[in-house]
Amino acid sequence: MNFKTLDCSKTYLITGAAGFIGYYLSNRLLEQGCRVIGVDNMNAYYDVKLKNTRLELLEPYENFTFVKGSISDKNIVSNIFKTYSPSIVVNLAAQAGVRYSIENPDAYIESNIIGFYNILEACRYNPVDHLVYASSSSVYGANKKVPFEETDMVDNPVSLYAATKKSNELMAHTYSHLYKIPATGLRFFTVYGPLGRPDMAYFNFTQKYFSNEPIQIFNNGDFDNDLYRDFTYVDDIVEGIELLINNSPVLEGSNNHKVFNIGNNSPEKLMNFIETLEECLSNSLGKRVSFTKSFEPIKPGDVPATYASTNMLEKAIGFKPKTSIKEGLQKFSDWYVQYYNKNIVLNNK
Template sequence: MRLDYKEIDKTKTYLITGAAGFIGYFLSKLLLEQGCRVIGVDNINDYYDVNLKYARLKLLKPFEKFISIKGDISDKAMIMKIFEEYKPNIVVNLAAQAGVRYSLENPDAYIQSNTIGFYNILEACRYNPVNHLVYASSSSVYGANKKVPFEETDFVDHPVSLYAATKKSNELMAHTYSHLYKIPATGLRFFTVYGPMGRPDMAYFGFTDKYFKGEPIRIFNNGDFENDLYRDFTYIDDIVEGVERLLSNAPTDAIPHRVFNIGNNSPEKLMVFIETLEKALSKTIGREVVFDKIFEPIKAGDVPATYASTDLLQEAVGFKPETSIEEGLQRFADWYVEYYKVK
């Protein structure tokens, strides 16, 4: 069923968990710029450089309608208190323990945040009814799916990492709560989000860090350029526009739960992405940048390709991401050099 696209409702209160995170920051900023009231929750964990998280929050603080709360979604009493006090109309759950490879080292963090934390959000929505719950899933739920592009109706019962398993469990939990308690909920399967002020644990950011430290980068594709890894790299502005368009467009079906891909619908070979990043950095600093590359076998939990079908999203809210990797990586390169003062 097609959703009738509605503009963002500025009279509503928006609760965004993970507001100091990459997507959370940009979404909060977009809503605040339109005059919305935003309650931002984040535990500022040290999975990556907390200074970057504080830098994002600092840019949100001048907005009068922004309320920042330091807290962890795995703390049920705190979450219930926030819902009771601020009575959010629309909830966007972006707080999660991110990263596929880190889930091999620290599984506890994923269960605590992604499973227990999300359960607490669902419980809070159950007892404090909301107009719409939007939550982050991930392209990782598709596992090593060979059929491309990935469609929301594809079989997703074979996750290849604990991170993917927790995201799949989020979708099942949301579906169940929607069915039982009529909570309008939308899950978003994000595909490799990148851009300025991004996550330092992401490959493009790590490659740039390594270059300026004079260190080689490690590429997990066995040096096989013919059968290189493909990724559906999606620029941050495209991601937040897609999310924003969905916020006021809650599902109204018998079971009010939906899942959408948000990806670029245009996968790139990893090596092409790396070469484009080299060119972007070269342009920013005015000299040729070539990474020193070490090729290694693909890591456990990684998948050979991600490729989103965005037809459902386009049909629902008339939106399809369009930012090219050349444009997106140039913006990242310009930001990185300015932010870290490197040459």
């Protein structure tokens, strides 16, 4: 297959640019000389220092413009589109987290519903070449059929977060149909890597270890029926988005909206994942690492397994992730030990 390369004559708008995936995508585009407009509200859902670190790594690029603001503010979104006239929009800004949606539902309606509506309205009145937006594997709910395929029914979400992501897909479909906006939704499957989100299990486990606290494993201690997750390394995700931006399947034919799984297509048992993380941290520290484990009941909103069929995306753009769990977790472990070096030294005297 012959795929187009990035067109750096275009302007790329990345919402959630100081977020985990948003940072990596922005950096990839900037490295290749593209103009990137980054938007982020820099909220305190997790440690803002991490967001500031990501932003500091992007700011030296001359082609990077940062706008601090929330996509839930319609005036801010409208002004960005009028000022910068983006050709490609990648909407990654969202309130993340399944469990947090139970504690703070307002944040999800504001960012994931109202915010995405504002993006769609801006694309309606300021036509773009392609809108790519973040959906989630959580839309599959408690689906027991694996691997998850894009044709599966996704009408029974088990968390508000999942419901907002399903709503995004419906909203994008409607706007694409009515206003011919080329739009692609991506159902992400547990993205991980350096500079990741502290609320994710692998990051939280690592923090707990260095704080001399037990890690909580929400699988009832049932190793025979362990949770499965389709962990996807962030570089693989960004490569897939980059291919999709410029080789959009929605530009072919009359269908202006498509949804794809973007995952690793290789689920890991949660306990195997934890053992691999222990091994990688051992390599980074040069000493044996073993987590103290506390087994808890499965949390409301959690699903037993996430497992992506990525056949559709591979057929459309040639996407195939190549980073193994061991390779990806080793990169994370090495980064963590370096980034938090002072704390690690203090806690291990």
